[in-house]
Amino acid sequence: MNKITIGLIGYGVVGSGVVKLLNKRKKYIRDKFQTECHIRTLCDRSIDKKDTSILENCKLTNDYREIINDPDINVVLELIGGLQPARQIVEESLKKGKHVVTANKELIANCGKELFQLAKTQGRHLYFESSVGAGMPIIQMLTEGLAGNTFYKLYGIINGTCNFILTEMSKKNLTFAQALEEAQRRGYAESNPTLDISGMDSAHKLAILVYLAFGKFIKVNEIYTEGISHISHDDIEHAESLNLTIKLLAIAKRENDELEAHVHPTLISKDHPLASINGVYNGVYLTANPLGDLLLSGEGAGQMTAASGVLSDLLNLASRGHDANLHSNLYSEAADLKIRKIDQSRTRFYLRFMAIDKPGVLSKLTGVLGKHDIGINSVTQKAHNRAAAVPVVMLTDYTTEKNLRMALNDIQRWPIIKSKPVAIRMETLA
Amino acid sequence: MNKITIGLIGYGVVGSGVVKLLNKRKKYIRDKFQTECHIRTLCDRSIDKKDTSILENCKLTNDYREIINDPDINVVLELIGGLQPARQIVEESLKKGKHVVTANKELIANCGKELFQLAKTQGRHLYFESSVGAGMPIIQMLTEGLAGNTFYKLYGIINGTCNFILTEMSKKNLTFAQALEEAQRRGYAESNPTLDISGMDSAHKLAILVYLAFGKFIKVNEIYTEGISHISHDDIEHAESLNLTIKLLAIAKRENDELEAHVHPTLISKDHPLASINGVYNGVYLTANPLGDLLLSGEGAGQMTAASGVLSDLLNLASRGHDANLHSNLYSEAADLKIRKIDQSRTRFYLRFMAIDKPGVLSKLTGVLGKHDIGINSVTQKAHNRAAAVPVVMLTDYTTEKNLRMALNDIQRWPIIKSKPVAIRMETLA
Numbered sequence: 129m130n131k132i133t134i135g136l137i138g139y140g141v142v143g144s145g146v147v148k149l150l151n152k153r154k155k156y157i158r159d160k161f162q163t164e165c166h167i168r169t170l171c172d173r174s175i176d177k178k179d180t181s182i183l184e185n186c187k188l189t190n191d192y193r194e195i196i197n198d199p200d201i202n203v204v205l206e207l208i209g210g211l212q213p214a215r216q217i218v219e220e221s222l223k224k225g226k227h228v229v230t231a232n233k234e235l236i237a238n239c240g241k242e243l244f245q246l247a248k249t250q251g252r253h254l255y256f257e258s259s260v261g262a263g264m265p266i267i268q269m270l271t272e273g274l275a276g277n278t279f280y281k282l283y284g285i286i287n288g289t290c291n292f293i294l295t296e297m298s299k300k301n302l303t304f305a306q307a308l309e310e311a312q313r314r315g316y317a318e319s320n321p322t323l324d325i326s327g328m329d330s331a332h333k334l335a336i337l338v339y340l341a342f343g344k345f346i347k348v349n350e351i352y353t354e355g356i357s358h359i360s361h362d363d364i365e366h367a368e369s370l371n372l373t374i375k376l377l378a379i380a381k382r383e384n385d386e387l388e389a390h391v392h393p394t395l396i397s398k399d400h401p402l403a404s405i406n407g408v409y410n411g412v413y414l415t416a417n418p419l420g421d422l423l424l425s426g427e428g429a430g431q432m433t434a435a436s437g438v439l440s441d442l443l444n445l446a447s448r449g450h451d452a453n454l455h456s457n458l459y460s461e462a463a464d465l466k467i468r469k470i471d472q473s474r475t476r477f478y479l480r481f482m483a484i485d486k487p488g489v490l491s492k493l494t495g496v497l498g499k500h501d502i503g504i505n506s507v508t509q510k511a512h513n514r515a516a517a518v519p520v521v522m523l524t525d526y527t528t529e530k531n532l533r534m535a536l537n538d539i540q541r542w543p544i545i546k547s548k549p550v551a552i553r554m555e556t557l558a
Numbered sequence: 559m560n561k562i563t564i565g566l567i568g569y570g571v572v573g574s575g576v577v578k579l580l581n582k583r584k585k586y587i588r589d590k591f592q593t594e595c596h597i598r599t600l601c602d603r604s605i606d607k608k609d610t611s612i613l614e615n616c617k618l619t620n621d622y623r624e625i626i627n628d629p630d631i632n633v634v635l636e637l638i639g640g641l642q643p644a645r646q647i648v649e650e651s652l653k654k655g656k657h658v659v660t661a662n663k664e665l666i667a668n669c670g671k672e673l674f675q676l677a678k679t680q681g682r683h684l685y686f687e688s689s690v691g692a693g694m695p696i697i698q699m700l701t702e703g704l705a706g707n708t709f710y711k712l713y714g715i716i717n718g719t720c721n722f723i724l725t726e727m728s729k730k731n732l733t734f735a736q737a738l739e740e741a742q743r744r745g746y747a748e749s750n751p752t753l754d755i756s757g758m759d760s761a762h763k764l765a766i767l768v769y770l771a772f773g774k775f776i777k778v779n780e781i782y783t784e785g786i787s788h789i790s791h792d793d794i795e796h797a798e799s800l801n802l803t804i805k806l807l808a809i810a811k812r813e814n815d816e817l818e819a820h821v822h823p824t825l826i827s828k829d830h831p832l833a834s835i836n837g838v839y840n841g842v843y844l845t846a847n848p849l850g851d852l853l854l855s856g857e858g859a860g861q862m863t864a865a866s867g868v869l870s871d872l873l874n875l876a877s878r879g880h881d882a883n884l885h886s887n888l889y890s891e892a893a894d895l896k897i898r899k900i901d902q903s904r905t906r907f908y909l910r911f912m913a914i915d916k917p918g919v920l921s922k923l924t925g926v927l928g929k930h931d932i933g934i935n936s937v938t939q940k941a942h943n944r945a946a947a948v949p950v951v952m953l954t955d956y957t958t959e960k961n962l963r964m965a966l967n968d969i970q971r972w973p974i975i976k977s978k979p980v981a982i983r984m985e986t987l988a
């Protein structure tokens with residue numbers, strides 16, 4: 129029988145979920161995994177205000193040092209989130225010879241490289257399955273399940289809040305504001321939803337995935353990030369009629385010695401499996417060699433799904449031997465990879481102009497785009513109305529971001545263009 | 559640096575793929591996984607006829623005992639397939655203290671329980687990622703990635719040949735015979751395709767997945783299995799018009815202390831992610847607690863995808879410690895689970911009758927179904943033709959297989975029914 133003696137730091141949503149799950153699965157874990165998990169000490173800043181009645185034989189404290197300095201504790205669960213004191217807790221725990229399990233995406237995205245190195249030096253495990261996609265085992269898949277593969281492309285729907293909002297807008301004809309309100313009502317979005325809808329949450333997770341898939345540590349602010357608040361229902365409808373759907377995608381691509389990584393709303397074919405990942409579900413689509421294309425999808429948020437990832441980390445950690453060399457692949461960096469800036473990225477675009485309905489508008493638009501070397505694959509003008517501006521929708525051929533920006537800068541100053549042009553990137557995933 | 563000294567038995571499609579991959583990734587594996595893999599001995603029945611020029615410092619033999627009795631070999635790759643001598647090779651290797659990696663679904667499906675037990679007694683690893691879904695890491699996901707979850711439902715598209723045939727029939731309007739021919743032409747189907755199209759290959763893989771997900775060892779012949787050769791293009795078209803698509807699904811469901819496991823063509827909603835798993839791709843859709851629904855999909859067949867799974871097994875094995883307790887969850891059986899027979903299984907059905915177009919036919923059909931307690935959700939009669947039989951398509955409510963069989967037995971004896979009624983099960987996966 130393996131025995132894990134746990135110090136749990138952070139008794140919020142995920143922490144209390146882990147306690148519930150460990151309690152519920154006690155016998156199952158003992159029978160099936162020959163493992164006993166005992167939470168010896170629980171630390172929370174506001175421990176006095178928490179209901180801890182579910183815990184048995186557990187010391188309560190608001191000082192995490194009681195956990196770090198306890199020689200009987202061999203695994204520390206860091207579930208407080210944020211950079212500090214989480215970083216200090218993880219570092220000190222590893223230095224004291226403890227294994228660490230964390231669900232902290234901000235910490236791993238920003239300090240992963242140093243922390244993995246420290247864990248290696250200390251000969252201890254650092255697990256972080258729930259930092260991306262909650263319990264959906266994308267971290268283990270990248271570090272172990274696909275070991276020996278090299279990766280070319282990664283497309284992730286890795287923010288459940290944004291995916292829920294876009295799904296509601298598209299299936300229920302809601303505006304962005306209405307869909308956001310619905311997400312908040314259901315508890316899928318915070319009262320201040322900025323981190324999610326700005327794409328920043330996805331950027332943190334993408335930084336982690338990029339490190340695992342491509343061996344390149346990339347700073348979160350090196351990832352070009354665009355949120356979903358400017359997506360209008362009109363664009364979703366135009367997209368539908370073109371057999372496309374809009375998803376907030378975290379994208380990383382390797383081409384020779386260049387890597388690009390960005391987060392932005394993206395049009396993809398409705399026939400692609402990622403297009404069916406709806407609501408709060410997450411999905412990661414990978415192109416690997418020799419394995420080819422791979423999709424993993426599951427619920428990406430929620431108390432118990434995050435707790436599921438933490439529990440699998442605990443059980444896997446317990447089953448590894450004392451001289452295990454797990455995650456050895458985390459410690460080598462592909463130093464030769466350069467980051468390609470967004471303005472050099474080549475992609476196709478969906479463009480929507482609100483233009484005065486006059487003869488010659490289309491030729492003027494296509495003319496300027498052509499001048500900037502941007503080919504057009506299709507043009508649709510949905511309505512005619514001599515009095516008001518009408519939408520002109522174009523799909524471009526591959527072009528650089530830079531050329532597109534220059535063209536749009538020209539166009540938006542014309543008096544016949546009545547609002548800021550909309551440009552949404554398109555990806556062909558198959 | 560870890561060192562793995564390998565004895566490779568079986569130099570067919572997968573075996574030679576593994577050698578190619580190890581060769582190509584030598585430096586990558588050394589740098590990233592601090593592991594050196596050396597094939598010390600290669601054994602093949604027809605070793606004289608094989609091109610082994612790619613191998614360096616490798617003994618060649620046609621006697622696998624040279625591998626089993628070599629104390630310097632610590633990992634045996636069994637890649638010959640079939641039950642014997644594969645079983646003997648795996649058993650003897652484990653007894654001699656070697657770890658084993660195999661891609662042999664027939665072996666694991668039939669002898670998994672005994673072999674896992676033997677591996678445990680010997681303190682050695684037995685890995686088998688490529689036995690299901692080639693390199694798509696479904697085995698690791700079930701044994702480790704989702705550790706601590708309990709499972710309720712499993713739906714798998716786990717035979718690439720059948721999925722290719724059904725996709726071709728549906729997308730290119732081919733008959734079954736034409737689609738099979740195309741599969742053979744492309745090398746996706748054997749010249750004798752029986753094992754695939756009868757569903758037997760899927761049944762073997764399902765037996766493995768059931769053991770991992772539900773802890774119940776189930777014999778392949780306890781799995782009700784129906785192939786795809788009776789699926790007609792008409793049914794695919796009727797399905798399309800009902801927003802449904804036909805997939806060969808391997809299904810396992812747990813309800814209280816009963817488990818059902820079957821393989822058969824199944825109608826699912828076109829909106830479900832499994833419906834977009836096309837061509838030779840495999841996909842497994844799971845319902846787990848607390849994780850919820852999860853989908854893993856990837857290429858399920860092919861030399862290099864299978865080799866990818868074998869390589870990840872090798873690298874994971876190398877990174878585990880000597881006292882690792884991996885796959886401890888393989889050794890405990892859920893003895894309390896009973897197998898529910900197919901005739902007690904409750905499902906909805908798509909029915910197609912070819913009936914003489916006379917007044918009263920519909921009422922006669924629904925009457926007999928009602929007598930057998932089978933409710934009807936929809937009826938469509940596509941054409942009217944007083945001279946010939948016309949298709950009458952019905953979707954039933956939930957009913958037992960047994961009631962349906964009795965009703966169809968009655969109906970098919972009527973003179974107005976011109977061919978054997980078609981019954982295809984429907985599943986609501988969401």
